[in-house]
Amino acid sequence: MATIDFTPLYRSTVGFDRMATLLDAALRTDNSAGYPPYNIEVVEDNKYQISIAVAGFEEDEIEIEVERGVLSVRGKKSVEDEKEYLYKGIAFRSFERKFNLAEHVEVKGASLKNGLLNIDLLKVIPEQMKARRIPIGGTTLKAVEQGDASASTDQAA
Incomplete structure (x- = not known):
């Protein structure tokens, strides 16, 4: 039985780690003719x-x-x-x-x-x-992190 190389699939997808396992199982499954x-x-x-x-x-x-x-x-x-x-x-x-x-x-x-x-x-x-939809110009991760840092220094003072 030939194996399938999923490398091209992994180059352009995220989170489909189970895909290879599922396809392999489907190819091997014998459903009693x-x-x-x-x-x-x-x-x-x-x-x-x-x-x-x-x-x-x-x-x-x-x-x-x-x-x-x-x-x-x-x-x-x-x-x-x-x-x-x-x-x-x-x-x-x-x-x-x-x-x-x-x-x-x-x-x-x-x-x-x-x-x-x-x-x-x-x-x-x-x-x-x-x-x-994700609005452009909204809050960014960097702004959130800076806001948390200033909040923690405000609490310390």
């Missing part, structure tokens, strides 16, 4: 939905967990049926799917309907991360 199939949909700005085809699974046979920015969905059939099949095309095998979530993406809920597990996601952007 596409079982179960899934969709990732943009519902509207900052709202997403993952739909996973889990035909034959009950709610109590599916586990959804979020840990350190990774959404894990596991399905395990509680009892294997004893039916005799002429043809069995519907897989009821256990599965695990993992999705790496971006920062500030939260799982808001999940529902199971018509054989589809729908997981609702919302990207919540904190106020300090939103775009804001």
Whole structure:
């Protein structure tokens, strides 16, 4: 497996230290040859939905967990049926799917309907991360530091 050199990316970005780790993990991930199939949909700005085809699974046979920015969905059939099949095309095998979530993406809920597990996601952007205008000619760091120094000498006198 070839490795990817991220040096050009680091020259023009700040704070994307996790990027290389995430890309490496995505390239190495084996998702059991596409079982179960899934969709990732943009519902509207900052709202997403993952739909996973889990035909034959009950709610109590599916586990959804979020840990350190990774959404894990596991399905395990509680009892294997004893039916005799002429043809069995519907897989009821256990599965695990993992999705790496971006920062500030939260799982808001999940529902199971018509054989589809729908997981609702919302990207919540904190106020300090939103775009804001910076006035020119306003207070600078140097002025703030000088103001603190004069305030401390005033208190000493």
